[in-house]
Amino acid sequence: MSLFWRIFALNAVVLGTATALLLWAPVTVSVPVLLTEAIILVGGLAVMLVANAALLRFGLAPLDRLTKLMATVDLLRPGQRLPASGGGEVAEVIRTFNAMLERLEQERATSSARALLAQEAERRRIAQELHDEVGQSMTATLLGLKRAADHAPAPLREELHEVQEITRESLDEVRRLVRRLRPGVLDDLGLVSALTSLTEDFAAHTGLQVTRRFDSELPALAPETELVLYRVAQESLTNAARHADAERLTVALRHTDDSVVLEVTDDGCGIGAPREGAGIRGMRERALLIGATLDITSAPRAGTRVKLTAPLPGKQS
Template sequence: MSLFWRIFGLNAVVLGTATALLLWAPVTVSVPVVLTEAIILVGGLVVMLVANAALLRWGLAPLERLTKLMTTVDLLRPGQRLPVPAGGEVAELIRTFNAMLDRLEHERATSSARALLAQEAERRRIAQELHDEVGQSMTAILLALKRAADEAPPPLRDELQQAQEITRDSLDEVRRLVRRLRPGVLDDLGLISALTSLTSEFATHTGLRVVRRFDADLPPLEPETELVLYRVAQESLTNVARHADAKRVEVSLRRTDGAVELAIVDDGRGIRAAREGAGIRGMRERALLIGADLDIAPAPAAGTRVRLTAPVPRKQP
């Protein structure tokens, strides 16, 4: 039934019922109208309006659900769909909207994948240039300062040695930036070693206590999956250092049924704002890249828990 005939039918039911009551009810209207008759007429009108409103709300309920979904849908949380009624214009509208969401989610996932892959390629290029150009140049400067300090008189030697320390600290910072841009240990030694290195460096720079719980029998993962797991852990630890005001953070990586679960739990102030920043939305885009589920919620005791569940590829027969 179309929306027009649905509304027309509902109103026809209400008006027909009211007409039948007027025809068969032993009620007459005097001229002029007496108070009792006026009360009965007004009461009947109120009942008719209430019944009409209730029936219209029932008839337009699918449109209300569609409007609510339109205002709350988020392409970074795929799978939000409305059940399709039996038929009619409303069913066709909901079916079209669900199909539009399918196309938008597919296009968003495709464009996000291209953007993230381009971003990783650019990070790799910058890290390579920092390592090859800036790192080697600073190493040459450090060696030249050492030779000059060995041959300089005592007053100048102290200044040259101080310049050596500044240059050495700057070189360490460049190397740290290179590791953040492109974790070479991830390519060379795998995910467990990369996460161990990441958490150790995090504990050294922040002074927080880091507890690691890594399963030893993890299944083999695709390189893209390992990179997403590493980036989510990296962004989560960065958020802990910036916003959580925590003292302890636990990083776990374990095997579940057909998936690998990464969890980062801190004991800080917890997540409060409903509005998500660029960092969290970036993690959601990375999760969509590999078909993983990302859940960010308050921890059971205190703080925040970030959990990423990445599917494991099936073995080919």
């Protein structure tokens, strides 16, 4: 039944019922209208309007649910669908909307994958240039300063040593940036070693206490899965240092029969509802890249937990 005939039928039922009551009920209308007759007529009108509103709300409820979903749908949270049973225009609209969401989610996942892969390639290029060009130039500068300091008079030697120390600190910072841009240890030694190095470096620079809980003998993972797990852990630690006001963090990596689970928790102030900033949305896009699910739970004064569940090879649904 089309939407037009649905609304027509609902109104016809209400009006027909009202007409039947007027025909069969022992009610008359005097001239002028008596108070009791006016009360009966107004009460009947009220009942008719309430019944009509209730029936219309029931008939148009699927459109109301569709409107709410259209206003709140997020392509970074795939799988949001409305049930569409039966025929008619409303069910067809819902099925069409669900199909459109399916296409948009696939296109978003494809475009995000291209963008993230291009981003990683650019990071590798920048890291390589920093290592080869800037790093080598600063190393040569350090050697030159050392030779100059060895042959300089005492007053100038102290100044050269100070410049040498500043240059060494800058070189260490460049090397740290290179590790953040391109986690070479991830390629060379694997995910566990990369996360260990990441957390140690994070604890050293922030002064926060980081506890690691890694399962032994993790299953083999695809390189892109390891990279996503590493980047999500990296972003979670950065968010905790910037916003959580935490003292202790825990980074856990465990596996089940069909997935690998990464959890980063802190004891910070938490947030009532996770704010979808660029960092969180970036993590959701990375999760979509490998078919993983990202769950962020937080509450005021209860800390925040970031949980990424990545399917094992051959287990994607």
